[in-house]
Amino acid sequence: MAQLRIALAQVNGTVGDLTGNADLIVEWTRRAAGRGAHLVVFPEMFLTGYPVEDLVLRKSFVDASIETLDATARRLADEGLGAIPVVAGYLDRRADVVDRVGQPAGAPLDAAAVLYEGRVAVRTAKHHLPNYGVFDEYRYFVRGDRLPVLRLHGVDVAVAVCEDLWQDGGPVTVTREAGAQLLVVPNASPYERNKDDVRLELCARRAREAGCALAYVNLVGGQDELVFDGDSLVVSGTGELLARGPQFAEDLLVADVELPDAPAEFESGETPADAHDGTTITIERVLLSSTPVPPYPPETPPCAEPLGDLGEVYGALVLGVRDYVRKNGFRSVILGLSGGIDSALVATIAADAIGPDNVHTVLMPSRYSSEHSITDAEELVKRQGIHARTVPIRGMVDAYEAELDLTGLAAENLQARVRGNILMGLSNEHGHLVLTTGNKSELATGYSTLYGDSAGGFGPIKDVPKVTVFALSEWRNAQTAGLPPLVRASATPPIPQNIIDKPPSAELRPGQLDTDSLPPYDILDALLDDYVEKDMGHDALIAAGHDRELVERVIRLVDAAEYKRRQYPPGPKITPKNFGRDRRLPITNRWREIAAPHTPDPARVDTKQTAADT
């Protein structure tokens, strides 16, 4: 058996920051060398960041990526780190194809390279391109068709990229044919609720298919609407979990693995192999070093405990907010504090993400605001040490009403829009990023005002159903001891219990309660999950036990709100996954899931609506 110490650099880079990301490659390689690692692996497209979207179509950006990669190889050698092979993702292009209609301009590749002894020892690129859900990679990349196999200390190490693990055939199949002892896989795999279990099972299955150990290194950090969770891992050739990194935090996961010896003979060069997906992949064998590592006592590899469901969600939200703020060059945020649970949770997440001193809140009471909405908000401000000011909206609302005769929903919207203006005005004046506070249940059903409470740059809980808002608030209140770097320690629970306990209300008319117009949130959220996330149709929803009348009402609300959202894009990006992006629906459309035709009237469905209003 051969030994190898591999280091998985689960690092948080920034899209487009080639210099900064190259610095991170050097810094983390130095740390890996300090730990005695024989191989370092960085995440997918780490040098450029991921996803870079339409930047890949700019020639100057592809040039910059390739040049920076070469410079990084030289720099590693210059700084005495040339002897440790570094697997780094970057952006490259195919030189052997000409531009044609239907192919991404410049033939970009989602590439990975091995940097060794001051040079790029080998280059490869992702073979399977994801083009579903949040991925659009047929727009951006052409397919790679190589599998590098590096002889390193007497072990054959193959390199595949991210999606190559998720689809059948391709590099994993060819890895078995190539007889490698280790498959390393740089990834940029976004967090989804419950995905970690899927990921471990997948790695175990693919390791068995490839017939060798598998090292999976994942990106960590927030990037626009996506949050990458880390959770890197190593499994043996039989699929046994050997090592696992933490979630939502940077980490150098160092693991000693015992691997079968490679055959003594080795021949550099290229061999074509059937990829069993209708394509041919060229195995490219490269000799780095044939001498095995002298035997050494292995360390027990770390195996991080998963955070648990609510901890993961909360961690994703904190990291998503922190990185969106930081990577966009902001230092502070501003949000409206209503005294309700949504804005209370968003303020708490923001305080955990960037510190309470960078969180600015505005209380904007109206004639309909209850006494407790102010006192509860003030208590939250006091417990967390965030900034607050009060701006009553009555005078502004009166000024509009002096000129316009608005009634019903139009009058309710006006209050929300005045609040949106105040926040945007303070943002423009002082440079804070505006956070919105809408949750997924109310956004899905259209219970929100365009240019009002939806005005802002980032919506931390836009993809969080209301029942989860309650659960996260309870969960966070229980973490008074803290959970660095995601949760601050606090003397008291940060969210006053009355905010969690009182019935939700928008307070846009006297005595209004959410339950006036919506069913209880546990019933609503279960239905929304089946309709929006599982994409079940009308008949399937009823067969699953949902009330027929409620199904039809909620389908109407959701469809109207979705078309509305596309018609008047509502504002903030979200985390951990973009509610709007996964469903792309034509606006001028007459087809509806339910029998009764329902043409949304976009001027009418944009606020705090009731079933009667639609």
Place this chain on the structure above:
Amino acid sequence: MAQLRIALAQVNGTVGDLTGNADLIVEWTRRAAGRGAHLVVFPEMFLTGYPVEDLVLRKSFVDASIETLDATARRLADEGLGAIPVVAGYLDRRADVVDRVGQPAGAPLDAAAVLYEGRVAVRTAKHHLPNYGVFDEYRYFVRGDRLPVLRLHGVDVAVAVCEDLWQDGGPVTVTREAGAQLLVVPNASPYERNKDDVRLELCARRAREAGCALAYVNLVGGQDELVFDGDSLVVSGTGELLARGPQFAEDLLVADVELPDAPAEFESGETPADAHDGTTITIERVLLSSTPVPPYPPETPPCAEPLGDLGEVYGALVLGVRDYVRKNGFRSVILGLSGGIDSALVATIAADAIGPDNVHTVLMPSRYSSEHSITDAEELVKRQGIHARTVPIRGMVDAYEAELDLTGLAAENLQARVRGNILMGLSNEHGHLVLTTGNKSELATGYSTLYGDSAGGFGPIKDVPKVTVFALSEWRNAQTAGLPPLVRASATPPIPQNIIDKPPSAELRPGQLDTDSLPPYDILDALLDDYVEKDMGHDALIAAGHDRELVERVIRLVDAAEYKRRQYPPGPKITPKNFGRDRRLPITNRWREIAAPHTPDPARVDTKQTAADT
């Protein structure tokens, strides 16, 4: 030689309106039969509308499409129209593939069928899938691999779909091998400026490649941010233009074509053929009728004159507005009228699109509004007979300023946002669709206020550079005789000359002019076209003769505005093509085209900015 009278039904359907579109198929087939046509061809996916985006991933929608197609075939026969073959685009699925990761759910097909004698005689589907620009078809469809060849009155007619014309290899190549005499191609090809010349050249080239005449039928109508322009045409096997339909209007283009006789023998069945694009296509021969049409005197086919460049652009804008309003169930629009040229042109387009009685305008003077801004707007209202009311904003602005101390840009934004609130309030109260009035030059450079002048459902001139705004206004003023159905006749030029002649100003501070912060529009627009549309980089722009300092300033402005637009989505859809959609840039990104790093500060770049402000 054989004769055939073909009818190209250049019709305006509605996405999702299966029943309404099926009605149109029957109605226009009846018209074609009345004209003695032997074959009718409808546009791509006409039965479902195009593009249907994520609706194709819903099983219930695909089922409905297939069922409606079958019912339409029966209905045509029931109504005595079974003897005329009807080529109709619809949505189908591949039954022979199982769902897997990386393939669109349900394996949808961008299909076309021939309806004949109460049945679906043959089905096919688009082979080449466009996945660039505004197209995302790898997300939606799997590839078709058949070429139907119908023996009709002794002529062999092949059917291909839209993109199959644009890419090399595939159905066109196989059409030659199949020895067809006519290739009919249903299309849904959106309007782009100057595309009509490209389209005719393409059809002529592909006809020569296929070795036969080619009938190209294109959709007409507005669908969200796209406008389909019709412009259907027929070319001979040598590429000569035989017939051409109008632009931006429905039409039944009837053309008598003389074609070589097909070989006397005919064998139904399937033959595989090399598609010369790495795939195999199955030729499917189907006998409809072997008897040639008895000789008849051919009619001279119509050949519509192109509208000319400005006429085309204006036509696209009128049809885009009309269909967005109508297909979304609105009857009226509302917009702010500043007395400037942008809102004047938008009001004029709207009046042409839906009639002046359905156009509501609001004059919203501030303390900085000039006298002429009010009198010019009033003159425009009078000339066009549109509705107008005046709502001074001073009281509302004062009410905000009593509570908030906003300066500079924040104070300018406030005025724009108060106006946005007024329009949205009136929209909510009265059910008008809000039109925004921003042009492409100011939106590209960030000269716009979020939730202010960008608040609205549809932005007719969002993709129109300022120089074209002037040119369109002059062009429209010259069309007093009208150009139905796109331009109304008018006694006087609809736009007062002073609106065209005076220097542009946002009037958000005393004496403000656009030229205070931007270069002259002819210089700016030429540079924007090279940077945004042609995607030229920094060095290429300077090499093309643009001033270096201006290049760097404009790149900074555009990049900041683009990131801003993605960060705070600004609101309206646009026509004729979506400015934002073609450039998908990651927000949290540190890469910039120009050497000097420039991190946009999104709270600072969202309004009437000057170079100094960024």
